[in-house]
Amino acid sequence: MSSEKLNLDTLNKELEAKSPQERIQWAVDRFAPNIATTSSFGADASVMLHLTNSVHPGIKVFFLETGFHFKETLDFRDQMVEKYKLNVVDLTADMGHEKFLEKYGELHQSDPEKCCYINKVKPLEEALSKVDAWFSGIRRGQAKTRADIKYVEDYMPGIYKFNPIADWNKDDVAHYIKENDLPVHPLKSKGFLSIGCQPCTRAVKPGEDPRAGRWDSSEKTECGIHVRKK
Numbered sequence: 015m016s017s018e019k020l021n022l023d024t025l026n027k028e029l030e031a032k033s034p035q036e037r038i039q040w041a042v043d044r045f046a047p048n049i050a051t052t053s054s055f056g057a058d059a060s061v062m063l064h065l066t067n068s069v070h071p072g073i074k075v076f077f078l079e080t081g082f083h084f085k086e087t088l089d090f091r092d093q094m095v096e097k098y099k100l101n102v103v104d105l106t107a108d109m110g111h112e113k114f115l116e117k118y119g120e121l122h123q124s125d126p127e128k129c130c131y132i133n134k135v136k137p138l139e140e141a142l143s144k145v146d147a148w149f150s151g152i153r154r155g156q157a158k159t160r161a162d163i164k165y166v167e168d169y170m171p172g173i174y175k176f177n178p179i180a181d182w183n184k185d186d187v188a189h190y191i192k193e194n195d196l197p198v199h200p201l202k203s204k205g206f207l208s209i210g211c212q213p214c215t216r217a218v219k220p221g222e223d224p225r226a227g228r229w230d231s232s233e234k235t236e237c238g239i240h241v242r243k244k
């Protein structure tokens with residue numbers, strides 16, 4: 015946790031004129047080694063993994079290992095680790111997946127907010143409390159809930175969140191993947207444009223919002239990790 019106070023309005027204006035690589039470099043120069051990135055190893059995850067690991071090789075990659083991932087996600091994760099020598103740190107619920115299932119059963123159906131809190135929000139908060147800043151690959155165009163994200167935000171007291179590709183659209187992402195010959199998640203070509211835990215993810219139909227397949231049977235649209243903590 016940093017005691018440093020950034021002027022976020024000024025800094026966001028400064029970062030607006032920079033490329034994603036320069037935004038990442040700015041954060042690394044200021045906060046390394048107390049900085050990490052996060053990845054779901056989802057549909058477009060290779061982009062941020064490649065960007066952050068190119069600027070800062072060996073950066074810690076926090077992965078929320080909920081125990082509910084598609085096998086394809088875990089295979090994709092292994093492929094990325096092997097190819098780019100990623101330094102992945104698995105974050106799990108305190109009680110572990112087996113005990114979680116014993117205690118809560120199908121919590122993703124009865125109370126998905128609580129399920130995400132135990133398996134995602136809490137483990138990530140605990141990991142982030144040991145760094146000063148972190149990177150996320152979310153973009154403004156992905157969803158209404160993300161339309162106002164900034165390049166850098168006050169996430170938790172003393173912990174800054176950087177969104178270096180906040181301004182990229184899907185064409186920018188596709189261009190970067192092609193230009194760098196990046197692997198893509200095997201389910202993306204089957205209509206899974208946003209990929210989270212298997213019980214809470216379906217493929218989207220043509221014309222649907224890319225995140226329409228997440229928590230389809232509930233009002234939920236975000237797992238909660240991108241919500242600023244007071």
Ligand code: SF4
Nearest residue numbers: 122126129130211214
């Ligand atoms: S996405 Fe679904 S299964 Fe995964 S933690 Fe959230 S509610 Fe649970």
